[in-house]
Amino acid sequence: MFKKLTLLCTLLAGSALASAFNWYTPEITSRLWKISKTGQPDSYLVGTFHIGTAQHGTLPPKLDNIVKQSDLFISEVIVPIKPNRTLTKDIQAMQKQMFDFSGNTLSQKIGNHRVQLLTQRLNSAPKLSAFTQNIERAEPWAAMMMDMNIRPQGYESEYGVDYLLSQAAIRHNIKRDSLERYTELPYHFKKLPLSRIIEQMDFSERYKKESHDILIKMSGLYYDKNYAELFRFNADYNRYNHIPDFPKESIRFWQGWLEQDLLVSRNQKWIPKLLQVLPNQKTLVAVGAAHLVDDSGLILQLRRHGYTVEPIAE
Numbered sequence: 001m002f003k004k005l006t007l008l009c010t011l012l013a014g015s016a017l018a019s020a021f022n023w024y025t026p027e028i029t030s031r032l033w034k035i036s037k038t039g040q041p042d043s044y045l046v047g048t049f050h051i052g053t054a055q056h057g058t059l060p061p062k063l064d065n066i067v068k069q070s071d072l073f074i075s076e077v078i079v080p081i082k083p084n085r086t087l088t089k090d091i092q093a094m095q096k097q098m099f100d101f102s103g104n105t106l107s108q109k110i111g112n113h114r115v116q117l118l119t120q121r122l123n124s125a126p127k128l129s130a131f132t133q134n135i136e137r138a139e140p141w142a143a144m145m146m147d148m149n150i151r152p153q154g155y156e157s158e159y160g161v162d163y164l165l166s167q168a169a170i171r172h173n174i175k176r177d178s179l180e181r182y183t184e185l186p187y188h189f190k191k192l193p194l195s196r197i198i199e200q201m202d203f204s205e206r207y208k209k210e211s212h213d214i215l216i217k218m219s220g221l222y223y224d225k226n227y228a229e230l231f232r233f234n235a236d237y238n239r240y241n242h243i244p245d246f247p248k249e250s251i252r253f254w255q256g257w258l259e260q261d262l263l264v265s266r267n268q269k270w271i272p273k274l275l276q277v278l279p280n281q282k283t284l285v286a287v288g289a290a291h292l293v294d295d296s297g298l299i300l301q302l303r304r305h306g307y308t309v310e311p312i313a314e
Helices: 007-019 061-069 085-097 106-110 112-123 129-137 140-148 161-171 194-206 208-223 227-235 248-277 298-304
Strands: 032-036 043-048 072-075 175-178 283-288 308-311
Touching (some): 032 061, 072 161, 106 112, 106 129, 106 140, 106 194, 112 140, 161 283, 248 283, 248 298, 298 308
Parallel strands (some): 072 175
Antiparallel strands (some): 032 043, 032 308
């Protein structure tokens, strides 16, 4: 899940994974892994980076060929390229969750000054600026989600690995499916107390440049295939000790949220779906790279279910 993070969330991801979540097991030497089991078709697992730049906008031939030979392509959610009626309804249902129709405004909940600053940040991102038209009706957690989607200039989801794989699946007429629906995405954000959402948004405002610098470095490590350094970089949070306004109590809270909610919980939820489809279909599974590691990660979970999961060189 290397995507869309403010410095706060990057910091806390490192803290969580350094203390309880193991970034180093299994050792990630490739983003591409072969999944095999006697009597079943071979499948593949790829750890993705959800954004990229124009220079990353072409899918490598080996990955394109794996898509072409697959019966099924599964990503975290179905990327909305040529959405069908069901997918459109799912996205619309998620969007409906994002707004408060009771008449209470976002300014009443988080303060007018924060809403003004958030509006400025969103207007700096052309693809998010439309959200500001109804920003006063937004739920605080939805405003936080939008804030976390502000990316460095030139970095877009359309250049991310998930998007490129989805394009290839459409081009090769491969069925697409997902590990979760759009209506499920807000669940872990909706659980956040208002005070924590405000804390995160304040931190995002103060450290936007630092956040983007870190995301750019992570992107560079991923696309340079320096996976060992990428995971080490995320596990090492001591370099943030110079930040004076980041209480240790806050680190403990966000640690639990990131570790248990965004990674472990979703990993465990996804496995039953994979165990259902892998025995019968040649499947390509694409998830954020952080979902590969740790005892709860997809690689070790699949191995515990009798699968051989081994890295494949590109």
